[in-house]
Amino acid sequence: MESPAVTAMESFSEALDAISVSTELIEEELRPHLDTVLAVLQETTERGVAQQVADSGILPTLAQILERRSALNMQTTLLVAELARDASVRERCMEAGLGFALMSLLSSTDQDLLLYTGQAISRICYDNNLLQDQLVQSGIIPHLVAIIEKYPANAPLVSVCLLALCNLADMGEEDSSAVAWERVGPCGEGEKVYRGTRKHSFGFSSTVTMVRLQRWLDDQHSVTVEVLHRCSRALWVTHAGLRAARRFPPAPLSVCPKLYRAVKYGVRNLPKAKSLKSTVFHTLL
Template identity: 50%
Template sequence: MIGDSLANSLNAIRVSTELIEEELRPHLDTLLAIAQERKKGMAEQVVESSILPVLAHVLWRKNSITLKTTKLVAELAKDPMIRERCFHTGISSALLSLLGSTDQELLLHVGRAISRIGHDSTLQQEKLLRNGAVPLLASVLLRYPENEALVGSCLQALCSLADMAEEDGSAMAWEPVGYVAPEEWVFRGTCRNTGSTLSSTVTLVRLQQLAPGQFVVTVEVLQRCSTAFWTAHSKMASSVRWFPRPHMNGWPKFYKVIKYSVQGYPQNGSWKSKLFHTLL
């Protein structure tokens, strides 16, 4: 029974004091399999079992079950109840400590976990930013530009920290936007709206390195509408004047800038700002 397997694995991890890898491995496998099935009520049981601090200790140890534990944390972080507790249980700081790894598969899942923890949560975003998430993610992104999945994971995490990410980042396809300027990189992510063929979303992430460990990240989301949309709109315009037609097939929706330095936040002004654009 799944219920019994879940309860047994949660209890085994909770009472583990030595954190012996071979003893924990099968229980991590069980939890990962159940988490991937998104069984109802699992998040509540995980929180009540108090295993999150144990998982954080496993991540800090950086051993043979670190990758499996990171996968589990990334899967669990899909649930709002669990990601709310990631900072206070030590999960978030443990994940950030792993961004110095050279294991690209591990980094991929760390990026996914951070992206999910920060999704739609201003509090979690601020905590991750204050603990240096931006320069760490930027460093990983620039170290492995040939690993498309890893680059996408880091970019999705940066978008999440800017509160500009889609909930399902797997739908995004990222590509670099040619040469821009020294110490500046731009990436474009596309995600077609599944409910409509008339529009699609484009996300632009601009990364500027001001100094070692000091970055400015700009995230911009644009909505693009197809020619079919504007043709249909033109037919309606004579009788229904609901908004002016712009002179192009896409326009900025909004963008957010994150400024972060390893020395801390600027003393003057806001460390994060949002600008809204409208067409007149």
């Protein structure tokens, strides 16, 4: 008797084959196959599954589904978001037209669809300057800013759009759940500032990301993304105590490059507002 895992992977392969040969894109026929592929991507722990999806040749078909604005958009967007978790297929997603197909969905009024679309875009462009530049030059920034302004009460959606802006600036995080965003105020006229904090596992250092949205009188926007690395007071106290006692030699700073940069800037007594990186987008809405 075959194990459930074997049966699931067989169904997965059959679903990929069915999607790859589909030419009419009939919703009733594609829906169960998309569900099967999505379920395997979400549940499997095996490596290479996303690569198998890309190798099957269905990425252009997924782009066509999104461009048609069909009832399959939600499933397809979720599927692309899961695929984009794998860094090895992100560039292939863009080559298949999925990045621009996702952009076309950013004008939707369905907030759930916008949420999944933002997740997919954020993951596709993470840590890839070429893909980031392609999306920015295609005008994605105004769409993300417009969503933030239109749905300020939808915290998950705002968070996803902020992370997408950060990833487009090459200053984001791969795991959106690790970042907690909050609105900062008071601000100047036409200005919104959001602060995202990510705590590191050892608890001594934190990364703070500031996203500043500024609307000008002529309906132009500027988007500024800054990243700061800070050390806790406990680290400085511990470091001072160890140095005074002379019990241990200092650890090599190269072990933790982010912490090294924080220590280096801290020793120089630079102001807290000093950012290590900063990117500014100027755009029209």
